[in-house]
Amino acid sequence: GVGGGGxxxxxxxxxxxxxEIFLASDMTGVYRSQDFGRxxxxxxxxxxxxxRRSFVRFTSDQRVLYALNxxxxxxxxxxxxxxxxxxxxxxxxxxxxxxxxxxxxxLTDADSSERLLYADAHRLYLSNNGGRTFSEVYxxxxxxxxxxxxxxxxxxxxxxxxxxxxxxxxDDGLHFEFELSAGIPPxxxxxxxxxx
Numbered sequence: 001g002v003g004g005g006g007x008x009x010x011x012x013x014x015x016x017x018x019x020e021i022f023l024a025s026d027m028t029g030v031y032r033s034q035d036f037g038r039x040x041x042x043x044x045x046x047x048x049x050x051x052r053r054s055f056v057r058f059t060s061d062q063r064v065l066y067a068l069n070x071x072x073x074x075x076x077x078x079x080x081x082x083x084x085x086x087x088x089x090x091x092x093x094x095x096x097x098x099x100x101x102x103x104x105x106x107l108t109d110a111d112s113s114e115r116l117l118y119a120d121a122h123r124l125y126l127s128n129n130g131g132r133t134f135s136e137v138y139x140x141x142x143x144x145x146x147x148x149x150x151x152x153x154x155x156x157x158x159x160x161x162x163x164x165x166x167x168x169x170x171d172d173g174l175h176f177e178f179e180l181s182a183g184i185p186p187x188x189x190x191x192x193x194x195x196x
Contacts (some may be wrong), residue, residue, distance in 0.1 A: 002031050003038045010050045011184035015110070016062035022087075028072055032087065045071075047090050048081060055106050059072030061113035062086060065130065068096070068106050077102035080118060082131055098123050104146070108162075109153035115173075117160065119148040124160065126173040137176045140164055150193030161193030 002008070006027030014020035019036045031040045037055040048054070051070040058065055065083045067090065077100035082092040096103070102121035109115040114130045120146055125134040140146035140163070147163035160167040160176070168179040184190060 002029075002129075004029060009050075010055045012056040012058065014062075015058055022056035022067075024052070024054035024056075026050070026052055028070075030054055030067075035053065053078075053104065056087075057106055057108040057116070058110070059108050059113035060111050064092075064113040064130070066106060066108055066116055068103055070103065077101045080106060081132060089125045095134065097134040097136070102145075105148040107148070107151040111153060113154075115153065117148070117151055117158075119146060121145040123166070124148060124162070124176075126158075128173065135173075137169075137173060138162075138164075138167055147189070147191070149190045150195070152193070153196035159193075161190035163189040163191075166190065 004027045006025040008023050008025055010024045012022040019034060021033045021037060023031045028042045028049045030048045033040045048067060048069045049071045050141040052093045054068050054070050056065060056067045063084055063086050065087050068083050069081045070078045079096040079100055080094050082094040083090045084092040098120035100149040104121055107117040114128055115129050118125045122140055123136050124138040126137045127134045149161035153160040156172050158173055165184060166178045166179040169176045
């Protein structure tokens with residue numbers, strides 16, 4: 001089957017074309033199906049290389065997709081890539097902030113094609129302009145690093161589950177604070193977050 005014998009990670013089903021799926025393998029392949037898994041094509045490694053964190057993220061605009069490209073050495077460190085033609089090409093301008101050697105998470109707002117969160121091993125960044133620029137919105141004080149478990153975008157409100165607690169912004173990401181009423185006891189971490 002697909003994957004070359006490796007484990008498969010980060011399935012992404014297109015909300016605009018439910019028969020389309022992207023799937024990453026720890027054998028570096030990233031696969032695309034347009035018939036809900038009956039057949040697969042592999043993206044060229046010069047476009048995108050996969051791994052456990054090679055997320056493809058959809059947006060409100062079916063043409064605009066973002067992904068984490070995790071090339072193997074010597075091709076370079078991980079970085080964000082962007083498509084503005086529904087995944088046919090991945091060369092739209094986008095930047096990758098922070099420590100590119102420790103790319104960790106990429107999350108998009110389902111109601112926008114411009115708003116996304118990106119995390120490296122210690123910092124969380126927000127872009128409100130389609131990845132042209134990013135602002136650092138949080139840095140963990142913990143030496144072991146930051147894990148971002150998921151995010152929920154709800155208009156001006158952004159909720160981010162992290163290993164340090166629930167980070168919340170009520171002003172489109174200008175300010176983030178920990179939500180103390182989230183029900184998570186002190187000293188506990190959020191390892192997975194899904195919301196609607």
